[in-house]
Amino acid sequence: MTTINDVAERAGVSPKTVSRVLNDHDSVSARTRDRVRAAMKDLDYQPNAVARSLRARGSGSVGVLMGDPSGGYHTRVHHALLLACVETGRHLSVDLSEGPIPGWDDRIRAFVEDSGIREMILLPPECDFGPMKALMRELDVRCVLISPTTPDPQFPAFAMDDRAAAREVVEHLFSLGHTRIGHIAGHPDHVASTLRRNGFFEAYAAAGLPRPGPELIVQGEFTFKTGLEAARRLLELDEPPTAIFAANDDMAAATCMEAQRRGLRIPDDLSVVGFDDAPIAGVIWPSLTTIRQPFEQMALRALQTLGAWSVNEGAGKTNTPFLARHSLVVRESTGPVRSGAPPRRKT
Amino acid sequence: MTTINDVAERAGVSPKTVSRVLNDHDSVSARTRDRVRAAMKDLDYQPNAVARSLRARGSGSVGVLMGDPSGGYHTRVHHALLLACVETGRHLSVDLSEGPIPGWDDRIRAFVEDSGIREMILLPPECDFGPMKALMRELDVRCVLISPTTPDPQFPAFAMDDRAAAREVVEHLFSLGHTRIGHIAGHPDHVASTLRRNGFFEAYAAAGLPRPGPELIVQGEFTFKTGLEAARRLLELDEPPTAIFAANDDMAAATCMEAQRRGLRIPDDLSVVGFDDAPIAGVIWPSLTTIRQPFEQMALRALQTLGAWSVNEGAGKTNTPFLARHSLVVRESTGPVRSGAPPRRKT
DNA sequence: GCCGCGACTGATAGCGCTAACTTTCAATAT
DNA sequence: ATATTGAAAGTTAGCGCTATCAGTCGCGGC
Numbered sequence: 001m002t003t004i005n006d007v008a009e010r011a012g013v014s015p016k017t018v019s020r021v022l023n024d025h026d027s028v029s030a031r032t033r034d035r036v037r038a039a040m041k042d043l044d045y046q047p048n049a050v051a052r053s054l055r056a057r058g059s060g061s062v063g064v065l066m067g068d069p070s071g072g073y074h075t076r077v078h079h080a081l082l083l084a085c086v087e088t089g090r091h092l093s094v095d096l097s098e099g100p101i102p103g104w105d106d107r108i109r110a111f112v113e114d115s116g117i118r119e120m121i122l123l124p125p126e127c128d129f130g131p132m133k134a135l136m137r138e139l140d141v142r143c144v145l146i147s148p149t150t151p152d153p154q155f156p157a158f159a160m161d162d163r164a165a166a167r168e169v170v171e172h173l174f175s176l177g178h179t180r181i182g183h184i185a186g187h188p189d190h191v192a193s194t195l196r197r198n199g200f201f202e203a204y205a206a207a208g209l210p211r212p213g214p215e216l217i218v219q220g221e222f223t224f225k226t227g228l229e230a231a232r233r234l235l236e237l238d239e240p241p242t243a244i245f246a247a248n249d250d251m252a253a254a255t256c257m258e259a260q261r262r263g264l265r266i267p268d269d270l271s272v273v274g275f276d277d278a279p280i281a282g283v284i285w286p287s288l289t290t291i292r293q294p295f296e297q298m299a300l301r302a303l304q305t306l307g308a309w310s311v312n313e314g315a316g317k318t319n320t321p322f323l324a325r326h327s328l329v330v331r332e333s334t335g336p337v338r339s340g341a342p343p344r345r346k347t
Numbered sequence: 348m349t350t351i352n353d354v355a356e357r358a359g360v361s362p363k364t365v366s367r368v369l370n371d372h373d374s375v376s377a378r379t380r381d382r383v384r385a386a387m388k389d390l391d392y393q394p395n396a397v398a399r400s401l402r403a404r405g406s407g408s409v410g411v412l413m414g415d416p417s418g419g420y421h422t423r424v425h426h427a428l429l430l431a432c433v434e435t436g437r438h439l440s441v442d443l444s445e446g447p448i449p450g451w452d453d454r455i456r457a458f459v460e461d462s463g464i465r466e467m468i469l470l471p472p473e474c475d476f477g478p479m480k481a482l483m484r485e486l487d488v489r490c491v492l493i494s495p496t497t498p499d500p501q502f503p504a505f506a507m508d509d510r511a512a513a514r515e516v517v518e519h520l521f522s523l524g525h526t527r528i529g530h531i532a533g534h535p536d537h538v539a540s541t542l543r544r545n546g547f548f549e550a551y552a553a554a555g556l557p558r559p560g561p562e563l564i565v566q567g568e569f570t571f572k573t574g575l576e577a578a579r580r581l582l583e584l585d586e587p588p589t590a591i592f593a594a595n596d597d598m599a600a601a602t603c604m605e606a607q608r609r610g611l612r613i614p615d616d617l618s619v620v621g622f623d624d625a626p627i628a629g630v631i632w633p634s635l636t637t638i639r640q641p642f643e644q645m646a647l648r649a650l651q652t653l654g655a656w657s658v659n660e661g662a663g664k665t666n667t668p669f670l671a672r673h674s675l676v677v678r679e680s681t682g683p684v685r686s687g688a689p690p691r692r693k694t
Numbered sequence: 695g696c697c698g699c700g701a702c703t704g705a706t707a708g709c710g711c712t713a714a715c716t717t718t719c720a721a722t723a724t
Numbered sequence: 725a726t727a728t729t730g731a732a733a734g735t736t737a738g739c740g741c742t743a744t745c746a747g748t749c750g751c752g753g754c
Contacts, residue, residue, distance in 0.1 A: 014704045019742055049461035051740035053397045054709055070626050075422040082443040091462050094439045096429040114396035115438050224630040261607045279417050283571040361734045366712055398710035401739050
């Protein structure tokens with residue numbers, strides 16, 4: 001292993017000067033700098049990040065806490081974070097978060113100290129957990145929040161605009177001629193559910209159409225099973241909707257399955273839209289029209305914010321999260337409303 | 348921040364003695380040890396892992412490379428690894444692996460050196476990538492392989508017994524009275540596909556039943572879409588199978604959807620079995636009977652092997668991977684064969 | 695011609711921890 | 725009682741890097 005001393009010796013300068021070159025510090029004459037650079041290249045020198053961390057009291061890694069990945073949400077954020085880390089030249093340290101079980105704080109403390117973490121990304125649900133945020137402040141770890149339920153003036157936050165996205169979904173369906181649209185709402189405990197439902201209504205209001213009746217709004221819980229039941233209720237209405245907007249992809253997939261079980265063809269007899277662009281959306285048949293959450297953008301902005309922290313201490317901390325730009329992904333599950341013959345029904 | 352010196356001073360001993368207590372080294376008298384322990388507790392002392400890493404030339408973190416998570420495979424391994432890390436008191440550093448693009452080796456090198464990684468888990472497809480393994484040896488990083496296609500005598504490997512698992516699936520179906528079973532094979536490039544199909548045949552041989560004809564074996568590619576097409580071909584046979592064993596859960600889910608579209612009820616008219624216990628398996632309706640891959644066990648054994656490396660240098664390196672114990676998860680998609688009326692068909 | 699100034703560089707001392715070596719000292723052997 | 729142990733503790737010297745402070749050197753102003 002070549003050290004800074006080897007480089008110094010070869011370049012005929014002191015180690016400190018090499019260090020200066022490494023960090024673009026102070027004033028180093030062009031000639032010396034070139035000589036040092038050459039020596040580094042000759043010796044194939046790689047600065048030892050661990051030694052640096054010791055001095056600097058903190059590695060260049062960002063920490064992130066991951067919970068149960070089955071929802072797919074964490075997985076996608078995780079991937080986006082990895083991409084963002086590549087972009088910003090960092091590395092990612094991951095620890096398991098198992099909720100506020102006894103001793104959770106000691107584990108986090110150990111995680112932060114062992115990994116030399118000075119920056120952390122907090123995802124749901126940790127980003128809304130007060131004691132966690134307090135611990136971060138105590139450990140003097142810079143934090144950003146991703147999709148918090150309630151923003152915190154102490155930390156910058158990044159989220160997407162659920163309301164606007166839902167509105168776009170409905171406008172897309174309007175443009176295909178649908179006006180009788182059912183909505184399968186998400187779990188009542190999640191703000192996202194409310195925002196998406198509000199967006200749904202808002203689109204109607206903006207288009208000057210009458211607000212859909214309560215029979216067209218069915219409560220789900222983000223799961224496939226509740227989606228199945230909700231779809232059943234919508235499709236058994238005397239006047240069933242020609243399109244269904246589910247608050248996530250699992251429920252949308254369930255809707256497709258239930259509809260197909262009843263002999264309806266998608267999108268000819270029924271259009272279906274999901275939300276999230278979860279893996280299932282691209283994989284089932286017909287593939288789902290859905291909203292792609294802008295994970296990549298949120299992750300990149302989050303890391304950039306952390307990087308710029310020292311420069312403008314406290315900038316970006318605000319009550320309103322930065323809203324990243326989502327996109328509507330139109331796939332096979334939506335099509336023009338079939339005028340004329342009403343959808344075949346089959347009990 | 349309290350250091351080892353603070354503890355030493357408080358306990359009235361030298362720093363080295365504190366270090367000895369910390370690492371259970373050498374001989375320290377019980378009285379001194381207790382005194383040091385007390386001092387550590389009093390001062391709420393946490394050893395600085397970064398400083399340790401500097402001396403020890405390597406942190407306590409394990410590295411893992413993650414690719415595209417959409418298949419769900421990486422996600423589940425990742426979660427299992429986190430659990431195993433908690434168990435073995437380690438931390439996980441993750442980097443993105445984007446295949447052999449130019450400069451991949453420099454990135455890996457930087458990852459290993461920046462994070463002070465001396466241990467690494469190689470997942471598919473990296474675990475079969477020769478240059479990657481060569482780089483690991485060059486960097487003197489201890490590696491274990493998870494589910495390699497071809498084992499490598501240089502590194503311990505952990506996998507599951509695909510053949511035996513497939514056989515169990517078929518035996519489960521036998522026990523429900525099914526004898527005419529269709530198989531949707533996986534992507535021909537994956538060994539797992541071959542192993543699972545071999546297990547399928549083996550069960551017939553072991554039961555003394557005639558080997559199923561070629562019309563009952565349909566090639567898929569592990570995707571939902573190919574599963575749909577394969578299921579269609581099986582269900583349109585003149586004498587359709589009463590059960591279908593798909594080589595993964597996506598294709599099994601597709602089979603369910605296709606069957607339901609044709610008016611077949613699951614499991615009354617058709618039993619379906621998947622493989623992997625992917626998230627989709629528990630989420631769709633009916634939930635899938637499937638094989639649970641023993642990720643947790645593989646991950647734990649992998650980390651334990653890394654931990655025991657120094658003790659018995661080279662132990663565990665063998666040509667045959669350690670086979671972790673899978674399990675058959677019986678859910679709602681399998682049931683006894685309906686004797687009497689043949690399944691209703693609907694074109 | 696000497697002083698002082700600024701640009702550049704080097705010696706030194708750690709960051710917190712541990713390995714190798716040395717010292718201390720009580721218990722035993724002679 | 726003295727030599728001989730060896731367990732128990734301390735001393736010293738770094739791991740690789742960087743901050744502090746103290747130089748060195750050339751150059752213009754008085």
